[in-house]
Amino acid sequence: MENSSKENAQLFSKTIILPIDRSSSKSESSASKEKQTCCGGIKIFLGALSFVYFAKALSGSYLKSTITQIERRFDIPSSLVGVIDGSFEIGNLLIIILVSYFGAKLHRPKIIGVGCLIMSAGTFLIAMPQFFMGRYRYEIFSSSTNSTVSISPCLQDKSQIQLSALERSQAKITAGCVQTVAIIGPIFGFLLGSMCAKLYVDIGFVDLDSITITHNDARWVGAWWLGYLIAGVLSVLAAIPFWFLPKHLPRPESRKDSNTSSEQSKFITEDNRQNHRPYQQEVKILEMAKDFLPSLKNLFGNPVYFLYLCASIIQFNSLIGMVTYKPKYIEQQYGQSSSKTNFIIGIINIPAVAFGIFSGGLIMKKFRINVLGAAKLSLGSSFFGYLLLLLLFAMGCENSDVAGLTVSYEGTKEVSSYEQALECNSGCICSKNEWAPICGENGITYMSACLAGCKTSNGSGKATMFYNCSCVGITASPSRSSSAVMGKCQKGNECPKMFLYFLVISVITSYTLSVGGTPGYILLLRCTKPQLKSFALGIYTLAIRVLAGIPAPVYFGVSIDTTCLKWGSKRCGGRGACRLYDSNTFRYIYLGLTVVLGTMSIFLSIAVLFVLKKRYFPQDENIATNGGRGMVSVQNRKDNFVNSDYLIQTTYWPEKETRL
Numbered sequence: 001m002e003n004s005s006k007e008n009a010q011l012f013s014k015t016i017i018l019p020i021d022r023s024s025s026k027s028e029s030s031a032s033k034e035k036q037t038c039c040g041g042i043k044i045f046l047g048a049l050s051f052v053y054f055a056k057a058l059s060g061s062y063l064k065s066t067i068t069q070i071e072r073r074f075d076i077p078s079s080l081v082g083v084i085d086g087s088f089e090i091g092n093l094l095i096i097i098l099v100s101y102f103g104a105k106l107h108r109p110k111i112i113g114v115g116c117l118i119m120s121a122g123t124f125l126i127a128m129p130q131f132f133m134g135r136y137r138y139e140i141f142s143s144s145t146n147s148t149v150s151i152s153p154c155l156q157d158k159s160q161i162q163l164s165a166l167e168r169s170q171a172k173i174t175a176g177c178v179q180t181v182a183i184i185g186p187i188f189g190f191l192l193g194s195m196c197a198k199l200y201v202d203i204g205f206v207d208l209d210s211i212t213i214t215h216n217d218a219r220w221v222g223a224w225w226l227g228y229l230i231a232g233v234l235s236v237l238a239a240i241p242f243w244f245l246p247k248h249l250p251r252p253e254s255r256k257d258s259n260t261s262s263e264q265s266k267f268i269t270e271d272n273r274q275n276h277r278p279y280q281q282e283v284k285i286l287e288m289a290k291d292f293l294p295s296l297k298n299l300f301g302n303p304v305y306f307l308y309l310c311a312s313i314i315q316f317n318s319l320i321g322m323v324t325y326k327p328k329y330i331e332q333q334y335g336q337s338s339s340k341t342n343f344i345i346g347i348i349n350i351p352a353v354a355f356g357i358f359s360g361g362l363i364m365k366k367f368r369i370n371v372l373g374a375a376k377l378s379l380g381s382s383f384f385g386y387l388l389l390l391l392l393f394a395m396g397c398e399n400s401d402v403a404g405l406t407v408s409y410e411g412t413k414e415v416s417s418y419e420q421a422l423e424c425n426s427g428c429i430c431s432k433n434e435w436a437p438i439c440g441e442n443g444i445t446y447m448s449a450c451l452a453g454c455k456t457s458n459g460s461g462k463a464t465m466f467y468n469c470s471c472v473g474i475t476a477s478p479s480r481s482s483s484a485v486m487g488k489c490q491k492g493n494e495c496p497k498m499f500l501y502f503l504v505i506s507v508i509t510s511y512t513l514s515v516g517g518t519p520g521y522i523l524l525l526r527c528t529k530p531q532l533k534s535f536a537l538g539i540y541t542l543a544i545r546v547l548a549g550i551p552a553p554v555y556f557g558v559s560i561d562t563t564c565l566k567w568g569s570k571r572c573g574g575r576g577a578c579r580l581y582d583s584n585t586f587r588y589i590y591l592g593l594t595v596v597l598g599t600m601s602i603f604l605s606i607a608v609l610f611v612l613k614k615r616y617f618p619q620d621e622n623i624a625t626n627g628g629r630g631m632v633s634v635q636n637r638k639d640n641f642v643n644s645d646y647l648i649q650t651t652y653w654p655e656k657e658t659r660l
Contacts (some may be wrong), residue, residue, distance in 0.1 A: 001281055004177065011631030016306060020576045023196070030493045031139075038123070044241065044245065045109070045245060047241075048238070048242055048245070049112070050181045051181070051234075051237075051238045051241075051324050052112060052116055052211035052238045053181050053182045054181040054182075054184060054185045054188075054234075054238075055116070055185070055234040055237075055238045056185065056234045056235075057121055057181070057182050057183075057184075057185025057186050057189065057229065057432065058087065058186070058188050058189040058229040058231055058234065059119065059189070059228075059234075059235065060185075060186070060188075060189070060227070060613065061185065061187075061189030061190055061193075061350075061487075062189040062193050062227045062231055062385035062459065063085060063126075063323075063344075064085070064189075064190075064191055064193075064323060064324055064326075064327070065089055065189065065190050065192075065193025065194070065197070065227075065338075065342045065345075066079050066196075066224040066227065067085065067287070067324060067325070067327060067328060068223050068327060068328050068331060068338055068439045069197065069201075069221050069224035069338060070084065070224060071578075072218070072219065072220070072221045072577050073136055073201060073221045073224065074129070074133075074574075074577075075568060075570045075576030075577045077557070077561045077564075077575070077577065077578065078325070078328070078556075078557035078558075078560045078561050078575060079554060079557040079560075079561050080557070081553075081557055081559040081624070082324070082552075082554040082555070082556060082557030082558070083553075083557075085299035085324055085552055086549060086550035086551065086552070086553045086554055087550070088549070089545040089546065089549035089550050090550060093494050100607060101240050101363045106295070109242040109243075109245035109246070110242060110243065112239075112242045113239040113240075113242035113243050113371055114239075114630055115235070115239075115240050116235050116238045116239030116242070117235070117236065117365060119230045119235045120233075120234075120235030120236045121232075122230065123228050123229075123232035124173040124228070124232040124236060126228045127225040127226075127227075127228035127229050127578075128227055130201070130224075131225075134359055135168060135202050135205060135206060136201045136202055136221055137571060138213065138221075151645075168185065168202070168205055168206040168207060168236035180342060181628075182358070183350065183353065184345070184354075184400065185352045185355035185395040186350045187346050187347070187351065188346070189227075189231075189346070190342045190343070190345045190346025190347075190350065191342070191343065191346040191347070191628045192227045192231075193227060193338075193342040193346070194221050194338075194340070194341075194342035194343035194346060195339075196223045196224060196226045196227045197215070197222035197223075197224075197338040197339040197342055198215065198222060198336070198339045199222055199223035199226065200220060200221075200222070200223065200227075201221040201223055201224065203223050207527055209293035210461065211461070212461050212462055212464070212485075212486065213462075214338055214462060214487060215337040215338070215340075216335065216336075216487065216488070217437075217487060217488070218435070218437075218488070218580065219435070219547045219568075219579070220337075220338070220578045223337060223340065243353045246347045249526035259371065266369050271319060277431055282615065295532055298532065298537075299481075299528070299532055299535065299536055302419070302528065303523070303609060303611050303615070304523075304527040304612055304615075305528055305536065306529050306554075307604055307607050307608045307611060308520070308523060308524060308527070308605075308608050309539075309543055310541060310604050311545045311601045311604035311605045311607075312520070312536050312540070312543075312544060312546060312601070313596070314548075314597055314600050314601040314604065315382065315550035315598060315601035316544050316549070317547075317548045317551070317597050318552075318593070318597035318598045318601065319513070319594075320523060320548050320549055320552040320553065320593050321552040321553060321594065321597075322590075322594045323540060324552070324553045324556065325553075325556055325557070325560060325590060326345065326349075326648045327341045327342060327345065328560070329586070329587075329590050330344070330345075330499075330502075332581045332583065332586055333397055333459060333502075333583055333586065333587060334491070334495055334496075334498065334499040334502065335397070335400070335490060335491045335495060335514070336499070344503065348503065348506075348507055349506060349507060349510050352507045352510040352511045352514070353510050353511070353514045354506075354514075354555070355511060355514075356510065356511040356512065356513065356517070357515075357517045357518055359514075359515050360377070360381070360512075360514070360516060360517055360518035360519055361518040363377065363515070364377075364518060364519060364522060366505070371522065371523055371526040371527065371611075371612070372612055372613060373519075374381025374519035374520070374522045374523045374526070375519070375523050375605075375608055375609045375612055376521040376609060377515070378516035378519040378520040378523060378605065378611055379516070379517060379602065379606065379608075380516070381512055381514075381515040381519075382513065382516055382598065382602050382605060383602055384512050384600060385509050385512040385513035385516075385598075386513075386594075386595055386598035386599065387596050388505060388508060388512060389509055389591060389594060389598070390508040390595065391505050392502060392505055392506070392509075392587075392591055393587065393588070393591055394594070395501045395502045395505065396498065396584065396587040397494070397495040397499075397500050397583055398491075398492060398497055398583060398584070399582060399583045399584065400445055400489060400491055400580070400583075401443060401445060401489065402437075402444070402445045402446075402447070402488075402565075402566075402580060403444050403445065403446050403447070403451070403452070403471065404451070404647040405447075405566055405580060406563045406582075407566065409424055409471050409474065410474055411442065411444060411474070424453050424470045424471040424473075424474055425450065425451055425452065425453035425470060427453075428451075428453060429450075430448065430450035430451050431448070431450070432449045434447060434450070434451075434569075435447055435448070435566060435569075435579045436448045436449070436566055437487060437488040438454075438466055438484040438485060438486055439484055439485050439486075439487055439488060439489035440452060440454055440469060440471075440472035440482075440483075440484040440489075441472060441482065441483050442472055443485065443489055444472070444489065445488045445489045446469075446472075446484065447566070449466050449469070449484065451471070452466070452469045452470075452471045452484055453469050453470030453471040453472070453473075453482060454466035454467065454468065454469040454470075454472075455467065455469070455470070456468055462486055462487075463486075464485075465483060465484075465485060466483060466484040466485070467482070468482060468483075469483065469484050470482070472484055492545060505513050507658065523538065523539075523608075524537070524540060527612075547548060556590075556648065558592065559589045559590075559593060560581070560586065561578065562585075562589070563581045563582045563585040563586040563589060564578035564580070564581055564582075564592045565580045565581060565582050566578070566579045566580040567579065572593040
């Protein structure tokens with residue numbers, strides 16, 4: 001009986017083990033399939049999100065590259081262009097808070113898709129004025145199309161030299177990928193701006209051989225609208241994948257693993273349960289709205305967050321204003337074309353910013369820098385970056401010699417009154433508001449051939465030559481003729497060298513300022529409660545865009561307008577776009593505003609560091625004031641330095657003992 005019972009027990013055990021093994025193999029197979037589905041879904045989402053960031057970054061940077069083109073095309077001052085640039089952020093005024101607060105409970109892929117479509121519609125709208133406002137008309141010298149006929153510009157009737165029309169028609173991996181394409185986007189945006197700036201604004205609708213101006217002319221306008229059409233198409237394409245993604249990506253069931261702690265397993269399990277709850281059981285939007293004001297109060301009651309937010313707002317005012325008008329600054333200060341300026345910014349400055357952000361993250365990881373160290377690194381980056389900007393004050397070019405504006409008609413630096421300066425062309429009937437510059441043999445630029453007193457001309461278009469110019473003859477040496485050519489004279493011989501120095505310092509400055517980007521972002525996250533992180537980022541982004549992205553281009557533009565020496569004229573009368581700036585005043589105002597705002601942000605960053613150290617790192621001060629009494633061991637201080645982010649977490653919310 002005993003033997004038979006043992007045999008039955010063994011047989012029973014074998015029959016029990018068999019189905020368990022089969023179910024185990026099935027579970028492993030299903031887990032493998034689920035893992036593959038999960039990875040595939042994450043890859044699709046990551047690729048689609050990266051493309052969205054690329055399209056958004058390209059659109060935003062392309063807008064910066066077309067500032068001067070839009071200003072010239074529609075004859076508007078820099079202040080109004082600043083309003084247009086700032087309006088790019090107005091759409092975030094109400095949307096960002098709502099999306100950051102409620103978006104986690106809604107269908108996020110579809111929300112992203114809708115956002116892409118709205119962005120594409122806005123991008124298309126920006127380009128529409130080109131197709132409804134007729135062809136571009138610029139101030140032009142009217143000459144005979146027959147190159148063998150000589151005319152007298154000086155003796156032309158005044159009505160013939162007005163404006164002439166052209167009669168023609170995983171978490172780190174995910175963040176890394178997204179941030180990478182967010183940097184690549186501006187590179188392609190500025191390169192696209194460089195390409196479009198080479199093309200004439202009405203390309204395909206006018207005869208390009210009839211265009212009498214070149215890329216370096218202050219009246220040149222590139223095909224600014226073409227890039228917006230390309231960016232709009234990219235935004236539409238970026239929206240397509242999100243309409244086919246589920247609300248939640250599938251996740252594998254949590255299994256106990258030797259490499260996974262029980263705390264992590266519990267976290268994954270709770271996270272999966274939360275994501276797989278039916279939509280009807282989720283918290284209603286109205287119930288979430290009740291916690292909005294308390295969450296906002298809690299957030300602004302955090303002194304580190306509030307001070308860092310203020311410092312970031314002022315710093316981004318400085319950076320946004322500088323970046324917005326950097327193409328204009330390079331064009332006016334160093335006499336470069338819009339195409340070359342955009343190409344340089346896209347191929348040199350933007351990669352320097354990307355390398356700076358990467359270096360900041362690498363330093364944080366390699367040296368295991370805590371939150372206090374992150375604050376110090378961010379402060380040091382800003383301090384040395386703005387210190388380097390001071391060098392740019394000495395790397396400018398002098399004003400171009402323009403008769404009647406920067407020099408007198410006799411070639412002296414003291415500019416006499418406008419009426420007294422016209423003695424050399426007193427026999428000519430000239431328009432005082434005309435801007436069709438010519439370069440005399442004496443190296444002085446004249447606002448028009450008529451104001452230069454030129455009697456005859458030969459050739460057509462860009463190759464037009466002017467002779468017997470009485471005003472040129474005043475300062476010309478006996479060995480030179482009193483002739484002139486189309487276009488403005490080049491800046492002095494020292495200007496190309498100064499431009500090279502500017503590029504070197506600008507690249508180093510861009511890199512230095514960008515090193516503090518990642519530490520600042522880590523500081524923002526580490527000083528905020530876990531349940532408020534999404535909301536904190538939303539408020540931070542909103543504040544930066546509304547309080548920096550909107551006003552900075554406006555008051556920078558207003559300040560730059562005060563440096564204008566020669567305004568263009570609209571066809572219907574009134575002041576148009578600026579044709580010539582005072583280089584020295586432009587440099588002092590542009591760089592001065594940038595440095596002053598940057599200095600203010602540095603003082604606020606020092607306050608952040610002080611509050612952070614005073615409130616959440618008191619043990620360092622106790623050690624210093626007690627003269628070594630109660631000194632902790634070196635190893636304990638090292639552990640405290642590495643894990644200080646944990647101390648801040650428990651100081652804010654003791655019930656939370658999970659390290660970020």
